[in-house]
Amino acid sequence: MPRYRIEYIRNKCIGAFACVSMDPASFAMNDDNKADLTNARKEQRGEDEVWIIETDELGSLVQAAQACPVNIIKVVDTKTGKVLAP
Ligand code: SF4
Known part of the structure; x- marks a missing residue:
């Protein structure tokens, strides 16, 4: 399983x-x-359309999630379950 999951409520x-x-x-x-x-990939969760990627490379994803003014980009460490951002 990739190390990180990014969930974006588009x-x-x-x-x-x-x-x-x-x-x-x-x-x-x-x-x-x-x-x-x-x-x-896209997943419908109730009224939300969640866009998801799984990756081993974070690159600048944490910075991007922290920069979002409405906090709709979530970065999760899939190994520990810890939310790294926002
Ligand atoms: S930073 Fe702006 S463009 Fe990017 S997800 Fe957040 S609201 Fe949308």
């Missing part, structure tokens, strides 16, 4: 694009003014 994105400037390798601006999480 429908709650307000288009501030802090994530894109912090981690352009993982986040990109979309025409609907929300950020896309690159290569994510």
